[in-house]
Every structure is written in C-alpha cells, then in structure tokens.
Amino acid sequence: MAKKSSRNEEEEAMMKLVALSEIAEAQKTPTAEESAGFFSRVTLSFLTPLLAKGSSITLRDIGAPLKSDRAAAVGERFKRAWAPAASKVMDARAADPSKKTPAPNLFGAQLRALDGGVGQFAVALGCYLLEGLLQLVPAVCLRILVRHFESGGNRLSQRAQWTIVALLYLSPTLGSLLRAKYDNAMVHFGSQMYSSVGLALYEKALRLSPTARADYDTGRIVTLFSADAASVQRLLLFIGILFSGP
Numbered sequence: 001m002a003k004k005s006s007r008n009e010e011e012e013a014m015m016k017l018v019a020l021s022e023i024a025e026a027q028k029t030p031t032a033e034e035s036a037g038f039f040s041r042v043t044l045s046f047l048t049p050l051l052a053k054g055s056s057i058t059l060r061d062i063g064a065p066l067k068s069d070r071a072a073a074v075g076e077r078f079k080r081a082w083a084p085a086a087s088k089v090m091d092a093r094a095a096d097p098s099k100k101t102p103a104p105n106l107f108g109a110q111l112r113a114l115d116g117g118v119g120q121f122a123v124a125l126g127c128y129l130l131e132g133l134l135q136l137v138p139a140v141c142l143r144i145l146v147r148h149f150e151s152g153g154n155r156l157s158q159r160a161q162w163t164i165v166a167l168l169y170l171s172p173t174l175g176s177l178l179r180a181k182y183d184n185a186m187v188h189f190g191s192q193m194y195s196s197v198g199l200a201l202y203e204k205a206l207r208l209s210p211t212a213r214a215d216y217d218t219g220r221i222v223t224l225f226s227a228d229a230a231s232v233q234r235l236l237l238f239i240g241i242l243f244s245g246p
Contacts, residue, residue: 022059031063044180068115069188071195078196081112110193110232124185128240131178137171182240190233197229 036046053061067073085104092101111118141164148155156164201224208216 026059026062027064029060029063031066034063034066042177042181044184065191066188069191069195071199074113074192074195075199077115078109078113078200082106082109082200085109106197107232110196113196114189114192120185121189124182124189125240127178127182127185131175131182134171134175134178138168141168141171186236186239190236193236194229194233197232201229 032046032050033041040046050057050061064070082104085108089101089104092099111121114121116123144156145161145164148161201221205213205221
C-alpha cells in the first residue's frame with residue numbers, strides 16, 4: 001500500500017512538472033545560466049540552487065531555455081546552413097542526372113548551425129583534449145618526486161619541489177573546470193542538433209505529397225523523430241573519445 005501511494009505521488013509530481021500551466025510559467029522565467037557571471041559559468045555554480053531542490057524542482061525553477069537553444073533560433077540557423085548545400089547538390093543532379101552526386105553533409109550543416117558555429121565546437125573539443133593531457137601531469141610529477149627521493153633528495157631544489165606540489169593540485173582542478181566546460185557545451189550543442197534535425201524532419205513530413213507519404217509508414221517517421229534524431233545528441237556526449245581514445 002505504501003509503495004502504491006509513493007508511486008502515485010511520483011506520477012502526480014511528474015504530471016505537474018509537464019503541465020501546460022507549468023510550461024507557460026517557465027517560459028516567463030529566464031534560466032539561471034543566462035544571467036550567470038563568468039565565474040559561475042566556469043564552475044557551473046549556477047546549478048547549485050537547482051540541485052539543492054532535489055525532487056521538488058519544477059519547470060519554473062529551471063526557467064526558459066537559452067535563446068540560442070530555442071527551436072525557432074536553431075531552425076533558422078540550420079536553414080541558413082543547409083539550404084546552400086542542398087541547392088548545390090540539386091543543381092549538380094539536374095545538370096548531369098547520370099552522374100551520382102553524394103547527398104549533402106547533414107552533420108556538417110548541423111555543426112555550422114550551432115551557436116558559435118564550428119569554432120565553438122572546436123573550442124569545446126580543445127577543452128576535452130587539454131583535460132586529457134592534464135591527467136598525465138600528476139603521474140609525471142610523482143615520477144620526478146620518486147626519483148628525487150630515491151637519489152637522496154639532492155636532485156631538486158626546494159622551489160622545484162613546491163612547484164611540483166602546486167602542479168599536483170592545480171592540474172586536476174584546471175582539468176575538472178575544462179571538463180565541465182566541455183560537458184556543458186556538448187549538452188547545449190546536442191540539444192541544438194536534435195532540434196535542428198527534428199524541425200527539418202517535421203517540415204519535410206508536412207510537405208510530402210500523398211504519393212510520397214505512402215512510401216513512409218507512421219512507425220518509420222516516428223522513429224526518425226525519436227531515435228534517429230536523438231542519436232546525434234547522444235553522439236556529442238561521447239565524441240571526445242574519438243579523438244582522445246587513439
């Protein structure tokens with residue numbers, strides 16, 4: 001009986017979280033990240049009040065998405081990035097139908113449609129790679145210290161020893177800040193990519209003629225919206241491994 005009551009409370013809390021009135025109120029509240037300062041953005045300390053609420057958090061506590069993450073803004077950026085590439089391919093196919101012209105690069109268009117474009121994406125990847133390099137610093141420092149003490153403690157000056165101690169503290173700290181920057185950026189980029197391709201699929205589905213729509217059953221279209229579009233969002237959470245793994 002207690003389990004059933006607890007489950008009902010969880011369901012009521014979830015329904016309240018996604019209620020239309022709750023969504024409308026959340027749209028009026030700016031997100032904490034939008035007004036966060038430099039230090040708060042670097043350390044992600046603007047999330048602390050939200051995390052402190054735990055299970056009692058509501059959409060109005062979270063607030064509206066960042067302007068750069070909203071579907072309307074993402075859709076416009078994607079159209080500007082996709083339209084030239086698609087037109088170029090269509091013109092090439094019309095000029096020479098016998099020649100096999102590759103489809104436009106969808107992932108490249110999504111990257112260009114990100115807030116900040118490919119440059120910000122490269123910066124986020126740079127943060128990930130730097131964080132990986134900083135993980136090597138403690139191992140190198142400890143190796144130097146071990147050699148120093150094995151030789152009788154005469155290899156390093158006192159200043160050098162304190163420098164190594166400082167590096168042992170600063171490298172993990174800086175690495176965690178860089179990783180937080182990378183994770184935060186990839187979450188935003190993933191939602192933007194998901195929104196861009198989701199909107200494109202929705203608009204394409206609306207433009208399909210009855211004859212063309214007959215070639216696509218409802219299940220396939222729903223799969224494109226849900227699983228296939230979300231796969232790019234999941235990819236960005238682990239894309240850094242493609243560069244750091246080898």
